[in-house]
Amino acid sequence: QSALTQPASVSGSPGQSITISCTGTSSDIGGYHYVSWYQQHPGKAPKLMIYDVSYRPSGVSNRFSGSKSGNTASLTISGLQAEDEAGYYCSSYTSINSRVFGGGTKLTVL
């Protein structure tokens, strides 16, 4: 199974909005409503930010939102803050009952 495709890096200024894309196939993202997103600060474990495409766990800021269109999922962060600078990974369920991650995107807050 191939990793989902994410841009290697994105950047934005404080207060702006950014979107990170995650592209798969009809056998993973396109076929199911099971995309999740994780935030990872350097040296730390990943943290769940979005599940089932667009749902936020309790305690996650409403500045984070998720969506999906066809084989591509997206994570949008609005009102960028310095603390949002981190790595972001998408994940999806697959047609062979497996799980696959994206390659990760490094977000820089300018």
Place this chain on the structure above:
Amino acid sequence: QVHLQESGPGLVKPSETLSLTCTVSGGSISSFHWSWIRQPPGKGLEWVGYISYSGSTNYNPSLRGRVTISLDTPKNQFSLKLSSVTAADTAVYYCARTPIGRNWFDPWGQGTLVTVSS
């Protein structure tokens, strides 16, 4: 609040078997899937596999044949064994929880670095 903690040797020789344990505290190991996920230094995440509270397993096809995940319910622990390791298996190994019938990982352990080297 449930807490996961990985433990095991930080150095394994090539061709040998990597063994790690994840201890679950603050909650029962029942009614969840328990996963291992790894991250090579400077690289992305890779799902290794999971074991259900019932004992059923599911592994990443790319690792099938080398990976075994087992459960010790009385100790609230689950374990990973990865055989015939090479330098490509050097990674931070995380354990994580998934609700049955769901497809996200939360929470995660802090991770443990395993280096494969002679």
